[in-house]
Amino acid sequence: xxxxxxxxxxxxxLEEALTVLAERGDEVKILAGGQSLIPMMKLRLAEPSAxxxxxxxxxxxxxxxxxxxxxxxxxxxxxxxxKSETANANHTVASAAPWIADPIVRNLGxxxxxxAHHDPEGDWASVxxxxxxxxxxxxxxxxxxxxxxxxxxxxxxxxxxxxxxxxEVRVPAHSASGGGNYQKLERKVGDYATVGVATSLELDExxxxxxxxxxxxxxxxxxxxxxEAEQSLIGQTxxxxxxxxxxxxxxxxxxxxxxxxxxxxxxRHIVHVFTTRGLxxxxxxxxxxxx
Amino acid sequence: xxxxxxxxxxxxxxDVEPRLLLVDFIRxxxxxxxxxxxxxxxxxxxCTVLIDGTPVKTCTMFAVQANGRSLMTVEGLKQNGELxxxxxxxxxxxxxxxxxxxxxxxLVGTALIEENPDPTEDEIRWAISGNLCRCTxxxxxxxxxxxAAKTTREGASS
Numbered sequence: 001x002x003x004x005x006x007x008x009x010x011x012x013x014l015e016e017a018l019t020v021l022a023e024r025g026d027e028v029k030i031l032a033g034g035q036s037l038i039p040m041m042k043l044r045l046a047e048p049s050a051x052x053x054x055x056x057x058x059x060x061x062x063x064x065x066x067x068x069x070x071x072x073x074x075x076x077x078x079x080x081x082x083k084s085e086t087a088n089a090n091h092t093v094a095s096a097a098p099w100i101a102d103p104i105v106r107n108l109g110x111x112x113x114x115x116a117h118h119d120p121e122g123d124w125a126s127v128x129x130x131x132x133x134x135x136x137x138x139x140x141x142x143x144x145x146x147x148x149x150x151x152x153x154x155x156x157x158x159x160x161x162x163x164x165x166x167x168e169v170r171v172p173a174h175s176a177s178g179g180g181n182y183q184k185l186e187r188k189v190g191d192y193a194t195v196g197v198a199t200s201l202e203l204d205e206x207x208x209x210x211x212x213x214x215x216x217x218x219x220x221x222x223x224x225x226x227x228e229a230e231q232s233l234i235g236q237t238x239x240x241x242x243x244x245x246x247x248x249x250x251x252x253x254x255x256x257x258x259x260x261x262x263x264x265x266x267x268r269h270i271v272h273v274f275t276t277r278g279l280x281x282x283x284x285x286x287x288x289x290x291x
Numbered sequence: 292x293x294x295x296x297x298x299x300x301x302x303x304x305x306d307v308e309p310r311l312l313l314v315d316f317i318r319x320x321x322x323x324x325x326x327x328x329x330x331x332x333x334x335x336x337x338c339t340v341l342i343d344g345t346p347v348k349t350c351t352m353f354a355v356q357a358n359g360r361s362l363m364t365v366e367g368l369k370q371n372g373e374l375x376x377x378x379x380x381x382x383x384x385x386x387x388x389x390x391x392x393x394x395x396x397x398l399v400g401t402a403l404i405e406e407n408p409d410p411t412e413d414e415i416r417w418a419i420s421g422n423l424c425r426c427t428x429x430x431x432x433x434x435x436x437x438x439a440a441k442t443t444r445e446g447a448s449s
Contacts, residue, residue: 001331008292008309008355031356038351039333051309053356102421104339104346104399189420190334 003041007050014057017165018140021052025162028052032074032113035105054165065089065173072169074113078106089173091285092180092200092213096127099182102190112166115148120155121192125223127182128171130198130213135160136168143167155222178202179285183274184217187261193218194261195270197250199278201233203286209233214246214275219254219267226250229275238283240276247276294358298323299367307354314338316354317364325365325394329423336422339395340364346399348421365394368401376446377401377439386435388426395422400436408444412437 009028011017020028029037029048032055040046054060054074061075065086070093072081081087081097088094100106100114100123114124115135127133128148135151137144137160151158160166174180180200184193196217204210212233216224229249236242256267295304298321305320317326317340326349329335333351340349341363368375374382377400387393396419403410403418410418415436416429424432 002312003310006309008353010355010358034353034356035333035351038353042331051353055356102336103418104336104348104421105333105351107345108347108352 001042003038004044004047006041006048008053009050010053010056012056012058014060014138014167015140017052017054017057018138018163020050021163021165022140024050025164028162030054030113030116030165032116033077033109034113035101035109036114036117036119060167063087068173070171070173072111072171074110074165074167076111078109078111078114079103081111082106090131090171090180091174091178091282092127092131092182092198093171095180096123096182096184096198099123099184099186099196105190112169115151115169116158116160116166118152118156118158120222121218122223123182123184123193123196123217125152126196126198126215126217128169129215129223129225130200131171131180132213133169133171135166136170137161137164138167139164145170149225152223174200174286175202177204177286179282179287180213181278181281181285183278183281185270185274192261195219195256195267195274197271197274197278199275199282201238201279201282201286203238203283207287208235208237210235212246212279214250214279216250216254216271216275218261219256219271221255224254226253226275228253233279238279240280243276243279243283244272246279247272247274250275292355292358294355296354296357296359297361299363305354309353309355311354312350313340313352313354313357314349316357317349317362320354323364323366327391327394329391334423335392336399337392337395339398339422341398341402344402344405346395346402346421363398365397368397375401376443377404377436380439380442381432381435384431384435384438386427386431392422392424392426396424396432396436400432400439403436404440404443408440408447410436410440 027049031053060073078100184196200213229246251272327337329337338350
């Protein structure tokens with residue numbers, strides 16, 4: 001399978017890349033890992049007139065921790081996250097990374113690229129929704145910071161404008177009394193999730209739940225943040241019953257389709273189980289257990 | 292576009308169309324047909340080569356992206372005309388049947404033991420989980436990689 005013809009541009013500075021986007025952003029696609037973009041081009045679902053390969057721009061491949069957050073540069077690969085000690089500062093991120101695609105695809109695919117591509121069944125968007133991530137969008141005229149809720153507009157659509165590029169993803173680090181988890185059911189390595197559930201908890205000084213994040217993959221038209229289930233946890237004392245109720249709310253909020261990966265009833269049941277289980281795992285970490 | 296790529300230690304320059312897939316550059320332009328094309332959709336992994344030591348699926352990368360990079364294909368594994376430890380282990384342990392997935396398995400195994408000289412069975416199975424084999428049931432592939440890791444460790448310590 002071959003894509004339509006395109007111009008290939010491989011700038012060596014961010015300024016050059018942003019100039020290209022300012023001039024012809026409408027017709028250009030940014031190439032980071034290419035592990036979703038290139039298959040779509042080969043199927044001719046995407047036919048950009050030019051590819052802007054940002055892989056030769058130095059400094060975009062940094063994963064660091066500062067000011068209470070993890071900072072992912074545009075070119076941080078999924079496997080960089082798997083191998084990074086730093087990434088353990090957010091437990092939801094660290095537990096999701098080994099479940100992204102397969103080990104070879106993880107060598108090229110990037111976190112920022114995955115979010116910018118916004119496949120509605122992608123795993124990272126759920127992680128970012130549960131953790132309240134922000135994205136830095138840069139253009140030749142400056143940069144702006146957008147919350148993940150505002151970034152994800154609709155399937156394959158984000159609020160990143162044609163002249164902008166995602167230059168950083170910021171994810172709050174968990175505190176010593178916080179924890180998180182990603183549960184994924186997949187038929188085989190590299191498949192889309194049958195069901196994915198991202199959870200994140202922070203406890204207050206009394207051990208009650210100060211904040212909570214829950215987001216679901218592959219059981220709705222897009223990644224679904226379950227605000228009602230999150231709200232049911234705030235200020236409460238953690239318990240199995242509390243988590244099971246949050247799981248029940250999540251299973252009612254989603255709207256899975258029956259397909260080759262399972263029936264809607266089955267997927268709804270898994271959402272219930274995974275949400276309950278993910279919250280218990282997050283609590284265990286928050287209370288000082290093993291990640 | 293003109294590109295220069297080092298493949299198995301040899302530098303190659305070519306004028307290629309940007310949409311030329313890396314796997315076709317390797318097979319057609321360079322004539323190195325040990326790298327296979329299977330699914331053409333990033334699933335099966337038979338097109339895997341090492342780029343600067345890291346396994347990459349070359350059906351999902353353009354040749355122009357490899358400009359200036361160093362590649363190793365299965366043809367580059369032999370050392371001084373002898374089979375590498377990984378190749379020898381696959382031969383000794385019946386680590387292949389039809390052989391279609393084998394070049395990629397050899398390269399992924401080689402990259403794994405470079406990074407992790409004493410992998411557990413789980414780590415081996417995890418490392419090859421992006422590569423499909425429809426013949427062996429994987430058992431002898433895992434045994435082969437374990438054996439190659441062992442001979443490589445023993446070779447390094449002797």
